[in-house]
Amino acid sequence: MKLNPEAKAIYKGIRDEIKNLIQLKESLVYLEKFFPTNNKEEIIRRQEYLKKNLPKIRPELKEFLAKIKPIRFRRDYLHDRLLVVDDSELEKARALEVCDVSSEPLDGYTIILSTIGYGVDVGLSIAEIAPELYILPLWENKDVLKALSNIKALLGEDSVSNEILVHLREIEKVMKKRKLLSELDEIVREEEKRLNERIEELLKEFSLTLTGKDLLDFLKKLKEGDYESIFSHFSQVENEILEEMVKSEERLSNLLEIDVEIFSRESLYPVEVPTERIEAMRSELEREIKMEIYLKSREVLRKIRPLIPQLREELKRAYELEFLRAVSEFTQGFAFPELIEGGIGFINGRHLFIRNPQPVSYAVGEVVHLNGLNGERVVILTGANSGGKTSLLELISQIVILTHMGFPVPAEKAWVEPLDELFFFRRKRSSYGAGTFETALRSFARSLAKEGKKLILIDEFEAITEPGAAVKxxxxxLKIAHEREFYVVIVSHLGEDLKRELPFARVDGIEAQGLNENLNLIVDRQPKFGVLGKSTPELIVERLTKKKRGKEKEIFERVWRAFKD
Structure with a gap:
């Protein structure tokens, strides 16, 4: 469907409104598939797709869909392992580009894998050589897997995420250990601090058991910080401190699941673990954890690898559901239009971008039977300033565009003929002069010159030229448009003059009914069909007469009386 720039701006406003409701950028691609089309079969296909899927959307889905993100399986090069293969396999193994490859074992690697009996036996596949590239992304995205499971449960469907999550528990223990490795410095320093605090307590407790010269000697050495002398003369406290060191090392051993002996027995207080000892322990831990993660990952991957294609489909479906959820939220209370031949019409349409709009029913062509309608294809819309004429043109555009996107429309009922083109002329408030008039005229003429089913909407064309010339x-x-059987709605203050020129056209009117207690215009925005709408100058003058004071009030009273004479 062809849209001129003003019509495209309305389409963009609709698209952006839906886009702002979409939580996942991966879901935006679905919105792009719904550009307005003039293909009736495609519109029906889109409507059927939405009718089938929108009822599945539940409010609870929003929370879980917000947690969805891509699970990207890595293709990293792993420098911690060596793959030893037969000479005949070297080229194939290197083509995997996943780790170093050799025909014989080499030093300097944490993990040695082989197809010929060295180290851990493997097959020539990434899944066997580097299973972590699959398993670690799944582990890091457990929240995504849980969200997928919840989404499927809300839809009453089973999810492969549940089975994957069950198998991922098998690596939970080693992953906790890996987390501890990243916190090793803090763990050791915390235990070091705890041990020093305990030694201080022991020294204070021991001092309470001493009397006389022993107490004075002890306190003197304690004040001087001569701990070595204290421990050499008071073996009882030395033994207690050694026992506390053993307890601290046992705590670290149980936590890290390796043998730990890092506290020096030569300098008992204050205890301070050298950085090199921590690094040596880190290296040992790292080797063990890497091998354990590799073995566990390979074991788990062998169980879940057949589920990965289905997991990808579940993610794709989640992106689609997020698009549908946004559409459902945007079109709440909307109705699917009926595709017909003969025009455009709707009952109780509501402008998308006006807060609490008055519902309006309208039609052009032979589509709906309302009093005052006789199937006219050309309609002149007249009436009060600020009465909603331009808003009605926008509403017509919104309903037509949404219909051609395949979406429901903001109306109780709607009937729309599939069109080839929507042309919307809207005068820019700051645009006047010959150049503006010529540009608008050329644009209007181009639209009339081309064949096809068209809806042309024109907002106050006469405002850019002289009223007399505008009528001609x-x-x-409009005669040309009528001859070509185009649909036209034109907003104009020249209703009476145009009606004389165009007997085939219908003139509708929106009227102001008076002023309220705040001196604001009371306007019924529902057009009266076949009735010329009165403009509002008299009411505006009346409002100014009542609001102004002094000389200005006298002037407006005189103007107002002119309306009454």
Missing amino acids: IIGEL
Whole structure:
């Protein structure tokens, strides 16, 4: 479907509103598939797709869909392992580009894998050589897997995420150990601090058991910080401190699951673990953890690898559901239009971007039977300033565009003929002069010159030229549109003049009904069909007469009386 720039701006506003509701950038691709089309079969296909899927959307889905993100399986090069293969396999193994490859064992690697009996036996596949590239992304995205499981449960469907999550528990223990490795410095320093605090307590407790010269000697050495002398003369406290060191090392051994002996027995207080000892322990831990993660990952991957294609489909479906959820939220209370031949019409349509809009029913062509309608294809919309004429043109555009996107529309009922083109002329408030008039005229003429089913919406064309010339120009242009069987709605203050020129056209009116207690215009925005709408100058003058004071009030009273005479 062809849209002129103003119509495209309305389409963009609709698209952006839905886009702002979409939580996942991966879901935006679905919205792009719904550009307005003039293909009736495609519109019906889209409607059927939405009718089938929108009822599945539940409010609870939003929370879980927000947690969805891509699970990207890595293709990293792992420098911690060596793959030893037969000479005949070297080229194939290197083509995997996943780790170093050799025909014989080499030093300097944490993990040695082999197809010929060295180290851990493997097959020539990434899944066997580097299973972590699959398993670690799944582990890091457990929240995504849980969200997928919840989404499927809300839809009443089974999810492979549940089975994957069960198998991932098998690596939970080693992954906790890996987390501890990243916190090793803090763990050791915390135990070091705890041990020093305990030694201080022991020294204070021991001092309470001493009397006389022993106490004075002890306190003197304690004040001087001569701990070595204290421990050499008071073996009892030395033994207690050694026992506390053993307890601390046992705690670390149990936590890290390796033998730990890092506290020096030569300098008992204050205890301070050298950095090199921590690094030596880190290296030992790292080797053990890497091998354990590799073995566990390979074991788990062998069980879940057949589930990965289905997991990808579940992720793809989640992105689609997020698009559908946004559409459902945007179109709440909307109705699917009926595709017909003969025009455009709707009952109780509501402008998308006006807060609490008055519902309006309208039609052009032979689509709906309302009092005052006789199937006219050309309609002149007249009436009060700020009465909603331009808003009605926008509403018509919104309903037509949403229909051609395949979406429901903001109306109780709607009937829309599939069109080839929507042309919307809206005068820019700051645009006047010959150049503006010529540009608008050329644009209007181009639309009339081309064949196809068209809806042309024009907002106050006469505002960019002289009223007398406007009647002649608009009159002839609308005659051409009528001859070509285009649909036209034109907003104009020249209703009476145009009606004389265009007997085939219907004139509708929106009227102001008076002023409220705050001196604001009371306007019924529902057009009266076949009735010329009165403009609002008299009411505006009346409002100014009542609001102003002094000389200005006298002037407006005189103008107001002119309306009454």
